[in-house]
Amino acid sequence: MRFYLISDNIDTQMGLRLAGIEGVVVHGEEEVSSALDEAMKMEDVGVILMTDLAVKQCREKVYGYKLSVRRPLIVEIPDRHATSKISDTISRYLSEAVGIKL
Numbered sequence: 001m002r003f004y005l006i007s008d009n010i011d012t013q014m015g016l017r018l019a020g021i022e023g024v025v026v027h028g029e030e031e032v033s034s035a036l037d038e039a040m041k042m043e044d045v046g047v048i049l050m051t052d053l054a055v056k057q058c059r060e061k062v063y064g065y066k067l068s069v070r071r072p073l074i075v076e077i078p079d080r081h082a083t084s085k086i087s088d089t090i091s092r093y094l095s096e097a098v099g100i101k102l
Contacts, residue, residue, distance in 0.1 A: 004039050013025050029058055
């Protein structure tokens with residue numbers, strides 16, 4: 001199993017490539033959605049890393065996959081611009097998925 005990155009910027013992609021993680025840089029809702037669909041079809045991918053901005057561009061599709069598919073795991077990561085707190089993202093996800101407010 002391997003990691004795969006869907007990023008909105010080249011800096012995150014280059015940094016993770018140094019760690020041996022391949023991926024794509026996408027811009028716009030259609031590109032993000034298409035890249036996510038392709039990554040979900042990859043048999044050897046166990047974890048899909050997505051930057052927060054990429055997730056924001058197709059949030060419904062991402063959460064739909066998170067709630068309905070066991071593998072691969074989709075993990076939202078902050079990029080170098082870090083526009084949101086990751087703890088807020090986790091809290092929002094729990095609230096939407098389970099109905100628990102933290």
